[in-house]
Amino acid sequence: MKTLNAAVIGCGSIARFHFPALEKAGVRVAWVCDLNAEAARPWAEKCGARVTTDFRDALADPALDLVDVTAIAPVHKPVCLAAIAAGKAVICEKTLAENAEDAWQIVSAARERGVVFYTSYMKxxxxxxxxxxxxxxxxxxxxxxxxxxxxxxxxxxxxxxxxxxxxxxxxxxxxxxxxxxxxxxxxxxxxxxxxxxxxxxxxxxxxxxxxxxxxxxxxxxxxxxxxxxxxxxxxxxxxxxxxxxxxxxxxxxxxxxxxxxxxxxxxxxxxxxxxxxxxxxxxxxxxxxxxxxxxxxxxxxxxERAVAFFCGNIARGQQGEQSPLTGYEVDELIxxxxxxxxxxxxxxxxxxxxxxxxx
Ligand SMILES: NC(=O)c1ccc[n+]([C@@H]2O[C@H](COP(=O)([O-])OP(=O)(O)OC[C@H]3O[C@@H](n4cnc5c(N)ncnc54)[C@H](O)[C@@H]3O)[C@@H](O)[C@H]2O)c1
Missing domain, CATH: 3.30.360.10 (Dihydrodipicolinate Reductase; domain 2)
Structure with missing residues (x-):
């Protein structure tokens, strides 16, 4: 199977679980992004990745396959929509958005563009x-x-x-x-x-x-x-x-x-x-x-189990049995x-x- 190239957007506390999970899934982290470059740099050095403070730099890379969104909640919608528009697969931390309407817009965009999309409810x-x-x-x-x-x-x-x-x-x-x-x-x-x-x-x-x-x-x-x-x-x-x-x-x-x-x-x-x-x-x-x-x-x-499942499906170009709607469904209930x-x-x-x- 092809080695996937990923960008991780957000290098705070939850990212420390995503980086090893991507590595174990055999994914190459090509870009590491955080508004605070100092937070991104150690991870970038570890992965041999490029650093940016603007996620659009990573999305412009044609070799990029997937975007792992681990930044705070208000950042999820702009990053997810831009990544989907660029044709990238997305794994987004929960909650998907700040309200149900935004979550619905994101999952609808993913379905229309036909990209593999997951909200990472790892439980x-x-x-x-x-x-x-x-x-x-x-x-x-x-x-x-x-x-x-x-x-x-x-x-x-x-x-x-x-x-x-x-x-x-x-x-x-x-x-x-x-x-x-x-x-x-x-x-x-x-x-x-x-x-x-x-x-x-x-x-x-x-x-x-x-x-x-x-x-x-x-x-x-x-x-x-x-x-x-x-x-x-x-x-x-x-x-x-x-x-x-x-x-x-x-x-x-x-x-x-x-x-x-x-x-x-x-x-x-x-x-x-x-x-x-x-x-x-x-x-x-x-x-x-x-x-x-x-x-x-x-x-x-x-x-690690969640990311391995997501990335396996992304590499095969299929959504698999986990619905892209999950993040919307939870946000609607909230x-x-x-x-x-x-x-x-x-x-x-x-x-x-x-x-x-x-x-
Ligand atoms: N799955 C879980 O069990 C679990 C646990 C904790 C947090 N989370 C989720 O993970 C997300 C992040 O939480 P956290 O605890 O890591 O937060 P955090 O504040 O520790 O880290 C967030 C990082 O995002 C960066 N950031 C903010 N705006 C950005 C932007 N525009 N571009 C790039 N980077 C940006 C910040 O600089 C910061 O480094 C939240 O959605 C939270 O709900 C999930």
């Missing part, structure tokens, strides 16, 4: 998640799912948080809101919404509560009841200050509990940035045998959480590619 590639999907039919009809993503972000519930990123200047935006396009909902919640889509299908209706403290521009709590083709989902994403809760007693408490007619799956997923030492695990209780089986997995980086919370009532999800309802 689909966790072995315990793949096993859960494989075991789902054994539950029979799925009745209800409880999901919790409780993340320890320190003192954000206090009036004067210590981190400068947590302060929303009058008329401006906080560092948290700029990076993630909001708070816990687009940050941790988006991954869990992606797993709802992956495991249970598209929700049709939801009723949400979203708490944003006065004077801030990011949410600290988002909860919802959702109707899906596979039962009801009880969802909660929360930032908190409890340092020793969760399955690993490290403040990270993220779990899925899917209950069906014949059994239950419980999925525990560890703090996201230690993929080499911590592995998600799964418990399957089968009511027909009255046995519970615990599935444990060796730690493996879901970033938008509908906010709409429902604002209206104080449940809302139907207006999926933009749903066939028109006959009148």
């Amino acid at each position: 689909r590639f966790i072995p315990a998640v793949a096993k859960a999907r494989e075991l789902l039919p054994q539950l029979g009809r799925i009745l209800t799912t409880h999901i919790r993503a409780h993340q320890c972000w320190g003192d954000l519930w206090t009036e004067n948080p210590a981190s400068g990123h947590a302060h929303t200047p009058p008329g401006g935006r906080s560092g948290i809101a700029v990076k993630y396009a909001g708070g816990i909902l687009p940050c941790g919640g988006s991954h869990i919404l992606d797993l709802v889509l992956f495991l249970l299908g598209r929700p049709t209706r939801l009723h949400a509560v979203v708490h944003t403290p006065p004077g801030r521009d990011y949410d600290l709590l988002a909860a919802a009841l959702m109707e899906t083709p596979n039962g009801v989902v009880h969802f909660e994403a929360l930032t908190h200050a409890l340092r020793r809760i969760g399955a690993w007693r490290d403040g990270w408490d993220e779990r899925f509990e899917i209950t069906g007619v014949h059994g239950r799956l419980e999925l525990y997923s560890p703090l996201w940035d230690r993929p080499d030492t911590h592995a998600a695990y799964l418990v399957h209780y089968d009511n027909r045998t009255a046995q519970a089986v615990e599935y444990r997995f060796a730690p493996v980086s879901p970033f 938008e509908q959480f906010r709409r429902s919370a604002g209206l104080g009532r449940s809302v139907e999800i207006p999926w933009r590619d749903a066939p028109a309802t006959p009148s």
Whole structure:
């Protein structure tokens, strides 16, 4: 197979998982881009790549095959649209955009131009998640799912948080809101919404509560009841200050509990940035045998698995079984959480590619 040439756009904290993943996938990083050239330079030296502070330099390279977008949220749309227009395949970090309309424009452009396009929700590639999907039919009809993503972000519930990123200047935006396009909902919640889509299908209706403290521009709590083709989902994403809760007693408490007619799956997923030492695990209780089986997995980086899958498909010139719409779907759900919370009532999800309802 042809060796792919990639550009990595954005060299902050998440990029450290993408560079080794690209290397392991056999991809040549030809361009490294960051507004801050000093952030880009060490990676460029390591990869033997060219450095730029303007992503358009990389896109102008006819030898470039794919663009890996690892910059902050507001940068995703201009980079994705320009890369698609240049005919490049794209892997974009989550969330795809800052709102559903922008996400829809991006995925529509990718489909029209016919380029391979992924939003990198890497939790689909966790072995315990793949096993859960494989075991789902054994539950029979799925009745209800409880999901919790409780993340320890320190003192954000206090009036004067210590981190400068947590302060929303009058008329401006906080560092948290700029990076993630909001708070816990687009940050941790988006991954869990992606797993709802992956495991249970598209929700049709939801009723949400979203708490944003006065004077801030990011949410600290988002909860919802959702109707899906596979039962009801009880969802909660929360930032908190409890340092020793969760399955690993490290403040990270993220779990899925899917209950069906014949059994239950419980999925525990560890703090996201230690993929080499911590592995998600799964418990399957089968009511027909009255046995519970615990599935444990060796730690493996879901970033590496995701990028290997994406790049394999890009090299073959095919989208493969992961839809280019994923990033839009999650952003639509986030938008509908906010709409429902604002209206104080449940809302139907207006999926933009749903066939028109006959009148
Ligand atoms: N998959 C995950 O689990 C996960 C975890 C953390 C962050 N993320 C996502 O990754 C993205 C980046 O987050 P981060 O924590 O790395 O942020 P970061 O602030 O650490 O790094 C972002 C980098 O982008 C650069 N940048 C900003 N504008 C740019 C531009 N126009 N061109 C080139 N570079 C530009 C900044 O200089 C910075 O170096 C966000 O979308 C975030 O939601 C995903």
